[in-house]
Amino acid sequence: MATSALLLAAAGYNWAQNQLDVSFHAFQDSRGVTVLSPDANFTKDFTDRTSVKLKFGVDAISAASDSCARCHSDGATNGRFVGSANITRKYGDTKVTGGAEFSRELFYQATTVLASVSRDLHNANTTVAGGFAFSLNQPQLHPGPTVESQQSYDAYASVTQSWTKRTVTQVGYEINQVNGYQTNPFLRTTLNGVMTVGNSPEARTRHALSARLRQALPAETFFEADYRRYHDTWSVDSNAFSLGLSHHFGPRIVGGGSWRHYAQSGAYFYQPEYTGSPTYFTGDFRLFPFDSNSVTGRFEITPKAGLLMMPAGSTLALQYERYRATTGFEAGIFTGGVRIPLK
Amino acid sequence: MSMKVRALAGVLVLGILTTACATVKPWQRGTLADSCMVFDADSATAYMTHWQEAREGSMGGFGVQGGGCGCK
Numbered sequence: 233m234a235t236s237a238l239l240l241a242a243a244g245y246n247w248a249q250n251q252l253d254v255s256f257h258a259f260q261d262s263r264g265v266t267v268l269s270p271d272a273n274f275t276k277d278f279t280d281r282t283s284v285k286l287k288f289g290v291d292a293i294s295a296a297s298d299s300c301a302r303c304h305s306d307g308a309t310n311g312r313f314v315g316s317a318n319i320t321r322k323y324g325d326t327k328v329t330g331g332a333e334f335s336r337e338l339f340y341q342a343t344t345v346l347a348s349v350s351r352d353l354h355n356a357n358t359t360v361a362g363g364f365a366f367s368l369n370q371p372q373l374h375p376g377p378t379v380e381s382q383q384s385y386d387a388y389a390s391v392t393q394s395w396t397k398r399t400v401t402q403v404g405y406e407i408n409q410v411n412g413y414q415t416n417p418f419l420r421t422t423l424n425g426v427m428t429v430g431n432s433p434e435a436r437t438r439h440a441l442s443a444r445l446r447q448a449l450p451a452e453t454f455f456e457a458d459y460r461r462y463h464d465t466w467s468v469d470s471n472a473f474s475l476g477l478s479h480h481f482g483p484r485i486v487g488g489g490s491w492r493h494y495a496q497s498g499a500y501f502y503q504p505e506y507t508g509s510p511t512y513f514t515g516d517f518r519l520f521p522f523d524s525n526s527v528t529g530r531f532e533i534t535p536k537a538g539l540l541m542m543p544a545g546s547t548l549a550l551q552y553e554r555y556r557a558t559t560g561f562e563a564g565i566f567t568g569g570v571r572i573p574l575k
Numbered sequence: 576m577s578m579k580v581r582a583l584a585g586v587l588v589l590g591i592l593t594t595a596c597a598t599v600k601p602w603q604r605g606t607l608a609d610s611c612m613v614f615d616a617d618s619a620t621a622y623m624t625h626w627q628e629a630r631e632g633s634m635g636g637f638g639v640q641g642g643g644c645g646c647k
Contacts, residue, residue: 567619
């Protein structure tokens with residue numbers, strides 16, 4: 233049930249710059265779901281060795297999807313807020329981060345604590361990083377009052393390597409163990425001719441292996457390639473890869489585009505419909521076999537004199553993504569944001 | 576030891592053994608510092624990852640995770 237938000241990339245990241253990043257995301261799909269999501273990220277160096285990052289976001293969800301429309305003919309609305317705080321401290325070539333995240337919405341609550349460490353080696357040409365997170369997730373079995381519990385343990389390790397002054401790669405591995413209630417209480421399937429809420433196993437171990445490349449090409453152009461191989465104990469296997477190009481149109485404008493292909497198998501207990509008395513059965517579309525493709529375009533401009541009333545160095549970023557799956561699902565996602573450097 | 580574990584161990588060992596070959600000097604890292612070359616997720620990328628994981632059966636591979644949402 234839990235779909236996880238990326239909280240902190242444990243892979244080696246650049247030392248913080250004081251900045252405020254404010255974004256507005258708009259999502260609309262072919263099921264009639266609209267999500268409007270403003271968020272803000274604030275990063276500040278408090279000393280030359282200590283940095284703090286705060287995040288606050290809101291999702292305003294208007295859902296007319298099949299699962300909601302079954303009981304709410306006019307659709308349903310939901311709101312979610314998420315807040316997180318991370319503190320990073322440098323010890324020579326080593327950075328240590330600790331943090332927490334809390335999110336709450338109708339019928340779901342998640343509380344996460346995390347720790348990560350990264351170390352630069354070989355004159356910072358190599359960065360080895362690792363992290364661990366624990367989440368307590370509490371779904372409510374709407375429309376009833378029962379609140380279930382789910383524990384998620386997540387560990388990650390990566391190696392980032394600069395090969396030349398124009399080539400950098402990263403290899404990462406993540407393992408995630410989820411225990412507890414994992415059935416989606418909203419999505420139903422046909423069991424002996426009757427639409428029924430599913431029943432999923434209460435343990436799931438997930439493995440993800442990733443490889444990423446960033447290559448600078450001639451004429452201020454950059455190539456990116458990402459690949460992820462995924463497997464879990466519910467027999468969901470997937471491959472995801474993306475290719476992209478970015479180009480600097482002068483010193484203040486960056487444009488780019490990317491394409492992503494994704495393919496997954498279904499869970500071992502997935503069937504279009506069920507008969508008899510199966511132990512596990514599901515109507516969760518995330519456990520169906522399908523492929524998808526998405527294309528993304530993005531544009532950034534950093535005006536010399538500043539952006540509107542913002543200081544020089546502020547950047548306006550715009551991005552649009554179009555997603556289409558073989559299940560017939562389609563979505564369009566727009567993001568507009570500004571990055572404001574702070575003193 | 577399963578095939579997958581051996582493959583993973585091989586990738587990591589190969590990565591570690593080959594890292595010492597790199598000779599990029601600090602003053603040569605200008606291009607590597609370009610925003611198009613870093614792996615950090617900006618807000619738009621983080622949101623894209625978030626909603627993809629709300630639609631797809633797999634997740635992860637790029638960092639530790641939060642508890643997420645009850646997205647349907």
